[in-house]
Each structure stands twice: as structure tokens, then as C-alpha cells.
Amino acid sequence: MKTVLHPADSRGHANHGWLDSYHTFSFGGYHDPARMHFGALRVLNDDTVAGGRGFGAHPHDNMEIVSIPLEGTLEHQDNAGHHGLIRPGDVQVMSAGTGIAHSEKNHSSAEQVRFLQIWLFPDQRNVAPRYDQQHFAAEGRHNQFQQVLSPSPDDAGVWVHQQAWFHRADFEAGFAADYQLKKSGNGLYVFVLEGAATVAGQPLQRRDGLGLWETETVTIHADSATQLLLMEVPML
Template sequence: MQTVLHTADSRGHASHGWLNSYHTFSFAGYSSRERMNFGVLRVLNDDTVAAGMGFGTHPHDNMEIISIPLSGDLEHKDNTGTQAIIRRGDVQVMSAGTGIAHSEKNHRRDQEVKFLQIWVFPNKRGVPPRYDQQTFRAEDRHNRFQQVISPSPDDAGVWIHQDAWFSLGDFEPGAAAEYAIKKPGNGVYVFVLEGDVTINGQPLHRRDGFGVWDTASFSLQADSNAQVLLMDVPMTL
């Protein structure tokens, strides 16, 4: 087994007044040769957007873009005509493909919105742009992993153009779970949303990231009430 630890306080940080963003991997003004990606996982941004503010319309292409709200309401609009509000419990996917332009803003004028913005390199280029989102029940991830993203529309979760599986888990103190990596050659990047966990002897805390690869499985134990996101992705681009 190989591992890499990215503590919360080692992340890049940008504060623009209306936007407070922490970057696990190199992004915008934060550049680190050692922190470019984890396999096909290219961006993991932990964003807080002030009330009524947001990102204006901007383009993307040939990237799978995933948004996971942690609190508040995020408003999405794109040039395919899609308009949507995503909230805690929702997972949104946008396949940029041949090109798409979109905006994201805080739908509320009385509170901030917190969300994860994640980019994954696709395994197919030049696909038609597409948008999808699903709502997932919190009780279905109590002390276990709930799959929210997969490579197939016939599997659980929202699907993307990559052999990647994302799962969320909410754990009580002392709860434990084993995770089997979905595909040979994949690794898992664990992001601790809240609380404290231990993975194969490594203690992890709020907003720490931990990559695991060259293994078939690993074990997780919750040391407090904890919420985690697992991103099971190919390790080769």
C-alpha cells in the first residue's frame, strides 16, 4: 500500500472577499509541483461564497465537474438552458465535453453557501455536454458508504465519463467500515468533511486529505462523529 497525506493546513488558500477557497491541488494562484493531482482527480476546492455572490459565466471543456453542497443553496445556469438549485444532500455533475459555459452563485441573500468543487479528467474527449443531479438520503450513509457517483447510468449515483466511484459516509464514534477499491489500478482519495477518523493507522482530522493506492482495500474507523468523502479514481491519466 502507498499513501499520501495532505493536512488541512497545507492546502492553498485564496480569499477574494465574496469567495473563500481552499485548494487541495494546484489551482489559480496556488501552484505546487507535488500537488497537481491524484490520478485523474485534478481539482478539489473547498469553497465558501458570500450571500448573493458567485462565479459569473465562464467556459469549460473536456472535464467532469462535480459540485457537492455542504450547506446553503447553490444556483446553477448554463448555456444549454439548464437552471437548477442544488442543496445539501444533492450531488451535481456537469460533463463539459466539447464545451459549456456556466455560472454558479449563492441563491440566498441571507446566508453563505459552502460547497466542494471537484474536477476529474474524463476517459472520453469531445463528448456532448451534459448536466445531471441527484438527491441522496442521509440515512443511507449512516455508518456505511453510500455511492453517489459511478461510471454507468445503470449503477448507483450520478454517472460521469470516467472509471470513478465517489461515496459519502456518516459515522458515529467507534464505527468502522472496510472499503474495497472498485477497479485494479485505481486509488482512493479520502477527504474528511467533519470529525476525526483513522485509516489503516493514520489519524485524520477535519478537512485532511489522504490518498491510498496499490492495495485492494482499506479500513476506516471513526474517532468522533465524522463525515467523509471517498473518491475512487484511476491512478494513470
């Protein structure tokens, strides 16, 4: 097994006033040649957006873009006529494909919104742009892995053009479980949303990330009440 550790305080950081963003991988003004991506996982941004503010319309192409709200409500709109809200418990994916322009803003004029913006390299280029969004109840991840993303519309979760699987898990203190990788050769990136956990013997705290590869199973132990996001991706 090989691993790479990304402590929370080693991430890139940009505070624009209305947007406070932490970058696990190189993004915008933050560039580190050693932190370009983990396999197909290209971007993992931890964003806080002030009330009434947001990202104006901007284009994307040939990227799978996943939004996971943690607090507050995001409002989404695009040039294909989609307009809706993304709330905690929801997962939205946008396959940018041949190109699409969209905006995301805080739906509230007063309360902040916190969300994860995640980009995956696709395994197919120039596909027709599409969206998928689903809600996942919190009880479905209590002391278990709740699949929220997969490569197939026939599998659980939203689907992407990549051999990737995402799971969320909320573990009680002292609970332990083994994650079995779905596809040989894939790697697993574990991101601690809240709490503390030991992953494959490595202690992790809030917002730490750990990438693991050349393994089939990863043991996770909750050192406190812990919320986790697990992202299994091909190692490019």
C-alpha cells in the same frame, strides 16, 4: 500500499472577500508541482461563497465537474438552457466535453453557501456536454458507504465519463468499516468533511485528505462522529 497525506493546513488558500477557497491541488494562483492531482482527481476545492455572490458565466471543456453543497443552496445556470438549484444532499455532475459555459451563485442574498468543487479528468474527450443531478438522503450513509457517483447510468449515483466511484459516509464514533476498491489499479482519496478518523492507520482531522493506492481494501475507523467523502479514481 502507498499513501500521500494532505493536511488541511497545507492546502492553498485564496480569500477574495466574497469567495473563501481552499485548494487541495494546484488551482488558480496556487501552484505546487507536487500537488497537481491524485490520479484522475484534478481539483478538490473547498469553497465558501457570501450571500448574493457567485461565479459569473465561464467556459469549461473536457472535464468532469462535480458540485457537492454542504451548507446553503447553489443556483446553477448555463448556455444550454439549464437553470436550477443544488442543495445539501445533492450531487451534480457536468460533463463539459466539447465545451459549455455556466455560472454558479449563492441562491441566498444573506446566508453563505459552502460546497465542494471537484474536477476529474475524463476517459473520453469531446463528448456532448451533459448534466446529471441526484439527491441522496442522509440516512443512506449512516454507518455505511453511500454511493453517489459511478461510471455508469445503470449504477447508483450520478455518472461520469471516468472509471470513478464516489461514496459518502457518516460514521458514529467507534464505528469501523473496510472500503473495497471497485477496480483494480484504482486509488482512493479520503477527505474528512467533519470529525476525525483513522484511515489505514493514519489519523485524520477535519478537512485532511489522504490518498492511497496499490491496495484493494482500506480500513476506516471513526475516532469521533465523522463525515467522509471517498473518491476512487484511476491512477493516471
